[in-house]
Amino acid sequence: MGKISYKKLKGSQNLRQRLVLALLSSTPVHIEDIHAEETWPGLRPHEVSFIRLLEKVCDDCSVEINDTGTKLKFKPGIVMGGRNLVHECALNRAIGYYLEPLIVLGLFAKKPLNITLKGITNDSKDPSVDTFRSTTLPMLKHFGVPSEGLDLEILSRGSAPQGGGEVLLSVPVVQSLTAVTWTDEGMVKRIRGITFSTRVAVQFENTMVYAARGIFNPFLPDVHIFTDHRQGAQAGKSPGYGISLVAETTSGCCISTDTAVSYSRQEETAELEDEEKKELMSPEDVGVQMATVLLGEIEQGGVVDSTHQGLLFLLCALCPQDVSKVRVGKLSPYGIETLRNIKDFLGVTFVIKPDPSTGTVILKCVGSGFRNLSRRIS
Amino acid sequence: LVERTSSRQTINLMQLVYGKSTSRPTTSINEHDSSADDESDGDDFFKPKGEVNKKHGGGIEGGNWNIEDCSKFTNYSNLKDWKEEKLRESIRDRFVTGDWSKASQRNQ
Structure with missing residues (x-):
């Protein structure tokens, strides 16, 4: 086997997004210094749980973690999807933590994804499952994702710290997204x-x-x-x-x-x-x-709230090679991190222009031309 | 003047997000560079500045890489009391009960 060149990254920040982008762009990554300076070094339980979840929905991934858990080597495989999957989420983050990357991966899987997630349904740190139903899933429709097969069912609820909630997520597969011009916020x-x-x-x-x-x-x-x-x-x-x-x-x-x-x-x-x-x-x-x-x-204005900026930018970058134009309010810290990661992995740079009359920001980009290659052509 | 400030702000935003090297401004705008830095303190997009500086300043601290991976951003810092009539009027036109013509101007 030939030597694989790994993309070197540091720290645990944006681990989810980095691994998702690594999977989609087939870039092996090597992350160092994960919580290295802390009393309990290494990957946190929710991060390990997320990596296990990735292994569940993907084929041919290879994950190497060193003894202390401060180094992670990740070689991406193919996003498979599949039905009747079950995942026990670690209880120090809510299910929202796992849902966010999962819906993006699900769109570009080989088979439609259908997975039961168990854990905490609502907490103050992650978007709640209700927000996913009311806001995140409708947002995908703007990018041409069909509404059939796109669903999140709340079977039971669980609060921190013990959890006990259960949700059923279904995501359809798409060939590619469609670029958007989405600047009208409306009233x-x-x-x-x-x-x-x-x-x-x-x-x-x-x-x-x-x-x-x-x-x-x-x-x-x-x-x-x-x-x-x-x-x-x-x-x-x-x-x-x-x-x-x-x-x-x-x-x-x-x-x-x-x-x-x-x-x-x-x-x-x-x-x-x-x-x-x-x-x-x-x-x-x-x-x-x-x-x-x-x-x-x-x-503040914008077509999405601060929480959804990251997802919005990511979807824009994953569009075919067309121009997308979106309007958001103030850039959120997570949104900015997303923009940087997108540039690192997909090579898509956004043109960011403030609109002083309304206090909003307009972002334009040309999609990376991403297509779902693993989907079976019927 | 308006045009100039807006172009300056553009650079700021691109710089803040992607770091200086990628969005090296064109020569004509280069001279504003030093003043643009002062400007950025005044506008609302200053939050990540520290991070950017650390990123391409070379002296990155370990703690900075391990910030929590959390997309939810709730701005608790400037909660306003929307019961005040004056404040309410300021966003009245963002609702269908407000002035439609003003709102359509916004989305030109």
């Missing part, structure tokens, strides 16, 4: 949302809904927030509650925010204090805060 025509509660009284939800509505009603009459109270086995193992809000505009953009409140995980002492502060937050404050954050996102 907000309605606000939808969903609250959830697991192992707490249903009254928590009603309080959140009432508080959030109070903020929105001066703007818009069309506000509807659903409640999803789970009981018994469907409520997972830990108590928690949360809310996911989405503003839909006249041009079909979805702008979302979400959060969840639950007891903190008992591992990282540095974060403990921070988490405890949130834990004290009453459902009323949660409702008001998320409504406020959503209005902040609306004020």
Whole structure:
């Protein structure tokens, strides 16, 4: 076997995105210094779990991790997809952490992907499963992904720290995406949302809904927030509650925010204090805060919210060799990291222009001409 | 003047994202370079600056590579009190209940 030249990278930042891009662009990567300076060096449980997940949906991947877990060699294979897969997600990140890269990979798999993920469905760090249903999946449709076979079903919910939630994700395969010109934000025509509660009284939800509505009603009459109270086995193992809000505009953009409140995980002492502060937050404050954050996102403008910028740029870069043009609000830190990774792996550079009259940013790029080569031609 | 500031900002954004080497500005804009740096403190896109500097400054610290991999970005820092009438008016036109002609100008 010939010597493989690895792309050298450092640190654990953007591990998910790097591995996804490595897979799509067939670039072997060698990542060093993963949490090397910390008390517990090496890959975190959620990172290991994510790598296992990649091995599950791909064929012919080779992963080498050194003894301390600070070095990772990854040789990509073929994204297979497949039905009836099951993955136990590590409990220090929510399912959203695994879903984000998985939907991109699923589109370029050989067979349609159908996978059950088990773990925490809602937390404050990752996009919740409700946001995926309301915002992320509709976003894919702009890029020509068919809506048949694109679904996320919430079988049961689980809050941190014990989890116990279960979701079923289905992603269809595409030959290639279509480039977008997506600069019209439109006007907000309605606000939808969903609250959830697991192992707490249903009254928590009603309080959140009432508080959030109070903020929105001066703007818009069309506000509807659903409640999803789970009981018994469907409520997972830990108590928690949360809310996911989405503003839909006249041009079909979805702008979302979400959060969840639950007891903190008992591992990282540095974060403990921070988490405890949130834990004290009453459902009323949660409702008001998320409504406020959503209005902040609306004020900022752009066709997607800050959370979805990374995915938007990635999809633009994976388009055929056409010009894509999108408008976003302020660039988020994750969005910027994404732009850098895209340049590293796919060689696509965006032209970034601020639009001073509206305070937004317009990005243009020529897609990398990416096609799904592993899909069987029928 | 407006044109000049906007072109300056363009460079800033490209630089902030991709680092200086890739978006070496054309000679005509080069002279603004030093002033552009001051400018960037004023605009809203200053957040990643530290990271960029570290990235091509050579002296990268280990901690910087291991920032948490997290796409969700919730801006808790400048939460506004939307119950205030004045603030509410400022984003009124972003809703269908606002002024449609102003909103269409926005998307020209």
